[in-house]
Amino acid sequence: MGELVRFSVAVPEELLMQFDNLVARRGLAKNRSEVVRDLIRDALVDEEWDDPLQEIVGTLTIVFNHHASDLQGKLDQIQHAHHERIISAMHIHLDAHNCLEVIVLRGRSDEITKIAEGILGVKGVKHGRLTTTTTGRYL
Ligand code: NI
Numbered sequence: 433m434g435e436l437v438r439f440s441v442a443v444p445e446e447l448l449m450q451f452d453n454l455v456a457r458r459g460l461a462k463n464r465s466e467v468v469r470d471l472i473r474d475a476l477v478d479e480e481w482d483d484p485l486q487e488i489v490g491t492l493t494i495v496f497n498h499h500a501s502d503l504q505g506k507l508d509q510i511q512h513a514h515h516e517r518i519i520s521a522m523h524i525h526l527d528a529h530n531c532l533e534v535i536v537l538r539g540r541s542d543e544i545t546k547i548a549e550g551i552l553g554v555k556g557v558k559h560g561r562l563t564t565t566t567t568g569r570y571l
Pocket of ligand 1: 498523524525526530531532
């Protein structure tokens with residue numbers, strides 16, 4: 433491990449409280465910094481096994497508030513732009529404000545990852561995760 437570098441992160445108070453609960457569950461040997469390092473490593477490992485030329489099928493699950501300014505419109509626009517890779521989408525109205533969408537994508541790993549990151553990067557998307565599996569084919 434190289435030299436430790438400090439950086440500051442702004443998070444909503446409630447999210448920090450939930451994170452501290454996670455830190456507590458991981459035991460006395462772990463503090464905030466160590467759990468953040470674990471999470472960063474997990475994220476990097478998840479990306480590593482991806483061979484960019486392999487065909488994958490992925491499900492992207494996102495939660496968002498449909499009242500947020502034209503968020504639904506932006507999400508639809510991205511999905512239409514990639515209609516050849518997005519093979520299905522399911523929209524669930526969770527409550528009066530929140531929606532959950534499950535988007536199924538199929539294509540080359542690097543393309544699917546990029547589309548998913550574009551969707552996750554839309555302002556107002558509260559939470560999201562891409563889960564992938566490979567078809568064993570190369571494109
Ligand atoms: Ni909805």
